[in-house]
Amino acid sequence: MAQLDSVLACLDLNLDRSVERLFELMRLKSISTDPDYAGECRKTAEWLAGDLSAIGFSARVADSAGHPMVIAHHAGPSGVAGRVPHVLFYGHYDVQPVDPIELWDTEPFSPALKTMPDGTRRIVGRGSADDKGQLMTFVEACRAYIAETGSLPCRVTIFLEGEEESGSPSLLPFLDAHREELSADVALICDTNMWDRDTPAISTGLRGLVGEEVVVRAADKDLHSGYFGGAAANPIRILSKIIGDLHDADGRVTLPGFYDGVEELPDDVRTIWDELGFDEAAFLGQVGLSVPAGERGRTVLEQVWARPTAEVNGIEGGYTGKGFKTVIAAEAFAKISFRLVFSQDPARIRESFRAFVRERLPADCSVEFHEHGGSPAIQLPFDSAVLRTAREALSDEWPKPAVMIGMGGSIPVVGEFKRRLGMGSLLVGFGLGDDRIHSPNEKYELSSYAKGQRSWARILDAIGRDGVA
Ligand code: BES
Numbered sequence: 421m422a423q424l425d426s427v428l429a430c431l432d433l434n435l436d437r438s439v440e441r442l443f444e445l446m447r448l449k450s451i452s453t454d455p456d457y458a459g460e461c462r463k464t465a466e467w468l469a470g471d472l473s474a475i476g477f478s479a480r481v482a483d484s485a486g487h488p489m490v491i492a493h494h495a496g497p498s499g500v501a502g503r504v505p506h507v508l509f510y511g512h513y514d515v516q517p518v519d520p521i522e523l524w525d526t527e528p529f530s531p532a533l534k535t536m537p538d539g540t541r542r543i544v545g546r547g548s549a550d551d552k553g554q555l556m557t558f559v560e561a562c563r564a565y566i567a568e569t570g571s572l573p574c575r576v577t578i579f580l581e582g583e584e585e586s587g588s589p590s591l592l593p594f595l596d597a598h599r600e601e602l603s604a605d606v607a608l609i610c611d612t613n614m615w616d617r618d619t620p621a622i623s624t625g626l627r628g629l630v631g632e633e634v635v636v637r638a639a640d641k642d643l644h645s646g647y648f649g650g651a652a653a654n655p656i657r658i659l660s661k662i663i664g665d666l667h668d669a670d671g672r673v674t675l676p677g678f679y680d681g682v683e684e685l686p687d688d689v690r691t692i693w694d695e696l697g698f699d700e701a702a703f704l705g706q707v708g709l710s711v712p713a714g715e716r717g718r719t720v721l722e723q724v725w726a727r728p729t730a731e732v733n734g735i736e737g738g739y740t741g742k743g744f745k746t747v748i749a750a751e752a753f754a755k756i757s758f759r760l761v762f763s764q765d766p767a768r769i770r771e772s773f774r775a776f777v778r779e780r781l782p783a784d785c786s787v788e789f790h791e792h793g794g795s796p797a798i799q800l801p802f803d804s805a806v807l808r809t810a811r812e813a814l815s816d817e818w819p820k821p822a823v824m825i826g827m828g829g830s831i832p833v834v835g836e837f838k839r840r841l842g843m844g845s846l847l848v849g850f851g852l853g854d855d856r857i858h859s860p861n862e863k864y865e866l867s868s869y870a871k872g873q874r875s876w877a878r879i880l881d882a883i884g885r886d887g888v889a
Contacts, residue, residue, distance in 0.1 A: 423569055424881045430564040431873045438560045438873065439533065439543065439866070441471065445513075445552050446531040446545045452487055452514035453586045461487040461582045464513045468580055475563045477578065482598070486590035487514065487582030491601065494562070496575035497884070505887045506575040507880075508604035508843065510833055511555030511611060512584030515547040516858045523860035533866065541866040550857035553864035554610040554849055555580060557872030565877060573884025577604055581833070584611075587631055587793015588832040595833075595840045603841045605888045606806050608879070609834065610872070612827050612849030615696065617865065620814040620822040620875065622807060623847035624800045625725065628760035629830040630769045631792030634659070634777060635753040638785050642738075643748040653784050655752040656737040662780050663754060666730045670716040673730045673758075675772045681763040685726050692802070692824060693721050706854055725826030729759045755792070759828065766794035795832035798845075806846050806888040813878035814848065817871055848879070 431438075450464040451457040465481045465488040472479035472492040479492035490513070496504045518528040526532055531545035543553060558578070565572050579602055583590055595602060615621040638653035668674050685693075700720040704710055714723035723729075737752030739745035758769050774789055781787055801807065802824060814822035827847070837843045850872035856862045 424877065426568045427561075427564050427877045427881070428874050430568050431560065431870070431877060434560075434564065435870050435873075438556070438563075439869070441560075442543065442548075442553055442556045442869070443531040443545075445556065446543075446547050447529055449529050450487075450514045450547070450582060451517050452583050454517060458487065461514060465490050465580070465582055468513055471559065472578060475559075476566050477562075477576075479578075482594075484583075484590040484594045486586075489582070489594060490578070490580040491598070492578040494566075494572050494576045496572045498571070504575045505883050506577070506604040507883060507888070508577045508579055508602060508607045508837075509555075509558050510579050510581075510607050510609050510837075510845075511558065512551045512581050513555065514582040514585050515550065515552070516585050518546050518860070520860060525861055528860075528862075534863075542863040543866060543869060544861060544863045546862055548862050548864035549851045549855040549868075550862065551584070551611045553869055554851065554872065557850060557869060558608070558610055558876045560873040561876035561880060564873070565880060573881050575604075576880075577602065584831065584833070587629065587795070589793065591833055592836060592840070595836055599841060603843060605843075607834070607837045607843050607845040608876075609831065609845055609847050610849050610876075611831050611851075612829075612847045613825075613851040613853060613855075614818075614849070614868070615823050615825055617852055617867065618819040620818045620820075620848070620850070621825045622810060622814070622822060623827040623849070624802055624824050625762075625826045626798050626834060626847070627725075627728070627828050627830055628764065628766060628795045628797035628835070629832070630758040630760065630766045630773070630794045632756050632758075632770065632773060633753060633790040633792060634756060635751055635788040635790075636662075636777075636781070636785060637751040637788070639748070639750050642750050645746040645748045648748055652748050653782055654748050655785065656749060658780075658782060658785060659735070659737070659752040659754055662777055663732055663735070663756070665780065666756075666776075671714050673728065675730070675769070675776050677768060677772050678728065678730075678764075680768070681765065682728060682761055683763075685722060689726075689802075693725075693826070696721075696823060696825065703853070721826070724828040726761055728761050728764060730756065731759070732756050757792075759830065761797045762799045764797065766796055770794060793832065795830060796835050797830075798835045798838070800845060800847065804844065805886070806844075806883065809882045809886050809888070810846055810848055810879050813882045814875055817875045817878055848875070850875070 477492035528546040734755040738749035850868035
C-alpha cells in the first residue's frame with residue numbers, strides 16, 4: 421500500500437508537467453483520414469515511442485500498410501516468484517478532422533487549459549479526450565510507477581494505432597503479423613466514458629460499424645435546370661429519396677435482413693441499466709433536443725446502447741456556394757454509417773445496403789460505393805476477475821462506486837483482440853458525455869486526466885497483486 425501511495429503522490433506532484441506533455445502530443449496534427457496529414461501521424465507515433473523509451477519501455481514505431489503503429493514493452497517486476505501478469509494497453513493517437521473550423525473558440529491544435537465559471541478546469545483542443553488525453557492517463561501512471569518503484573507491478577505492452585478514427589484498415593494484417601508480440605492476458609483500453617463526473621464506469625459493450633460512401637451519377641455533365649429540368653434525372657433527388665427510404669415511420673431501418681441477429685435486451689441487463697437512473701431529458705437537453713428520434717417504443721439508453729442504426733454523416737451535390745445557381749448536378753454523394761449490435765454481420769449489412777441502393781436506381785443512373793471500415797459489435801462479460809479488480813480500484817479513487825454501462829460508439833480493435841489473439845478486453849475510460857469528441861471545442865476535464873492517471877496506477881497495482889485470472 422505504501423508503494424501505491426507514493427505513486428499516487430508522485431502523480432499529484434507532477435500533474436502540471438503531465439499536462440505539458442499532453443499539450444506537446446496534442447500539437448501534432450494526427451488526422452488519420454486525410455492523406456495530407458500522413459507526415460504528422462508519423463511524427464506523433466515517433467513522439468510517443470520517444471516518450472515511452474524515455475520512461476524505460478523498449479519502444480519502437482512499427483510500419484503498417486497505413487499509418488505507423490507504436491509498440492512498447494516493459495517486463496515488469498524482476499525476481500518475483502511465479503508468473504507475472506501481462507497486460508496490453510491499447511489506445512489510438514489519431515484524431516478526427518477539425519471542421520467546421522469556424523465553430524472552434526480556440527485553435528484545435530493549440531491546446532489550452534480553461535477554467536470554467538464553476539471553478540472546474542478543462543483541457544481544450546482536438547484529441548484532448550479522443551484519445552490522446554485518455555491514452556496519456558495510462559502512460560503517466562506507468563511513468564510515476566517506474567519513477568517511484570523502479571519498475572511496473574506487472575508486465576506491460578503498449579500498442580497505439582493511428583487509424584482508429586478511420587476504421588482501423590491496416591489493423592487486421594498487423595495483428596496477424598504480430599500475434600505473438602501483442603498477445604497478453606488481457607487488453608486494457610482507455611477510449612470510453614465515465615457514467616458522470618463522479619462515477620467511474622466499465623463499458624461492457626460497444627456497437628459495431630459499417631461505413632459506406634455512395635456516389636450516384638446521371639448525366640455526363642452538370643446541366644441547366646431550365647433547359648433540361650423535367651427531362652433529366654437528378655442525382656440529388658434520387659440519392660435523397662433512397663436515403664429517405666432507409667427508415668420507416670417507426671424509425672426502424674428498412675434494409676432487408678437488417679435486424680437478423682439482433683436480440684432483445686436481456687432482463688438482467690435491463691435491470692442494471694434501469695438502476696443507473698438515466699435522465700433522458702437531460703441527455704437530449706444538453707445538445708438542444710427534447711424528443712427521442714430513434715426507434716419508437718425504445719428507451720433512449722436502448723436506442724444508443726442496444727439498437728442498431730443507419731445515419732447519414734455527410735451529403736453533397738450541386739451548387740452549395742454563395743448565391744444561387746440553377747443547375748442539375750451530374751452527381752451526388754453521401755457518407756452513411758450503420759451502427760451494429762450483437763450479432764449483426766457487417767459484410768451482410770454492407771451487401772444489403774448496396775442491393776437496396778441498386779434496386780432503387782432509375783434508368784441512366786449509375787452508382788459507385790466506397791467502403792469505410794466494418795467491425796462487428798462486441799459484448800463483454802459482466803463479471804470476470806479483472807473486471808472485479810478494476811471495479812474495486814476505480815471505486816477507491818472516485819467519489820462514487822464504479823458502474824457497468826454500454827457504449828454506443830465503436831472501437832474496431834476490441835472484437836479483433838478476441839477473435840485473432842483470444843484476448844479479452846477491459847474498457848475503462850474517463851471521458852464525459854459533454855466532451856464534444858469529433859466536434860468543435862473538444863475538451864477533457866482536468867479531473868478526468870488527473871484521476872484517470874491515479875485510477876490506472878491503482879488498477880495496475882491491483883493486477884500486479886491479484887493477477888487477471
Ligand atoms: N472514443 C471513441 C468511441 C466512443 C464514442 C467511446 C463515444 C465513448 C463514447 C472512438 O475513438 C471512436 O470515435 N470511434 C469511432 C470508430 C469508427 C470511426 C470506426 C466511432 O465510434 O465513430
